[in-house]
Amino acid sequence: MSELVIRPRKVRRVAPVLAVALVAVFVVVGVLLGNTPTGAYFRVADQIAMAGIGVALAAAALMFTRPRLRADAEGVEVRNIVVTHRFPWALVREVNFPDGSAWARLELPDDEYVSVMAIQSTDSRHAVDAMRKLRAMHAEYTQ
Template sequence: MTSETEAVATPTELVIRPRKVRRVAPVLAVALVAVFVVVGVLLGDTPTGAYFRVADQIAMAGIGLALAAAAMLFTRPRLRADAEGVEVRNIVVTHRFPWALVQEVNFPDGSSWARLELPEDEYVSVMAIQSTDSEHAVKAMRELRAMHARYGTPAPRPKQDEQ
């Protein structure tokens, strides 16, 4: 498998990662580090009357590195689905759900990313399928819905009250 492959479908496994954010985040990270390093260097020569030490300049570069690391967290989202269930890794947290818990896979109008509908009106956002990825997101939703149809259990229909 090459690194260019973003969505891999096999009969038993599906792996989806966002595309656009994985191209934009590294550029943003480099820009943040560059800007904060330049600001740190220029801090030593300010005519404002404030006195900045070398530690302040290093701290500015450190802030740039911390912000760059935070920007790179947006490249982490991934969805992995197989016959047993679906694993959703968003920016920080990873959840694994058996197909029996997933009632529906949808992409609400106006939403930035897809979501898994769970029992009792709960849901989990799937940041790996983002609206900014256009056709890649459409293809990913089709593949994920096909896996849900194959391995998931049909959602129970609401009971009508007898009166």
Template sequence: MTSPTYTARPHKARVVAVAVAAVFVVAMTTVAILLRGSSTGVHFYLSDQIAMAGIGLVLAAAALWFARPRIRADHDGVEVRNMLGTHHYGWTDIESVSFPDGSPWARLELPGDEYVPILAVQAIDGEHAVTAMRELRRLRREATTESR
């Protein structure tokens, strides 16, 4: 996809993911530092401390995975990056861009009653989600009227 004209990412989910990742790193590093001085009779070594800090980093990376979703849209179509993959959909393949009542995120409606969730546009983001939906619908409208 060349020269994206609109890009959206979730806002509140990213803030929470970064905060949780920071808590994991700080908590596990603190535990790793304090682990050596245990008075329980169990002996902890440097390798145990490094492993604890490493577990904190792995947990932080897992938390940051929730900040990954993104959507890029231009006149050619939409590129949706969700948790596990990135896919491109041409506007001709998309029947509509919708945000069903009660749904936590938007979706692309495809032929045959199929849909693709857009995790980058989340209801919790309020006005940001409204702006994203307006932009996606505008781009779809422009692309489909140009192709007629």
């Protein structure tokens, strides 16, 4: 095997739609803030801030499209939402997907583990295929 790259599927389809919806809702709310019969006075800055909150929430939703796993002969790189880790195969004790877990994980020495958000249970068949390929690489490079 050369290089294996795995990314989640469903979240990469859902997150952009959610991001657009968040921006749209907060822009509409921001526009409607100027005409409230409550007696409260909202300025243009408040309306812009409401749209800005929508953009910030959309950016947060798009962060869920970042997870990726990249494995090669030297080791495995796990990029989750914020942090990226690189492990040589010698440190990876096991690749597993615990029952009821949302994503796979790499078992490391001293009872530590790293979640692999790129392999998600919601991806069903894609996750099964990804686990088979990753376990095959683990078996090949940890001999």
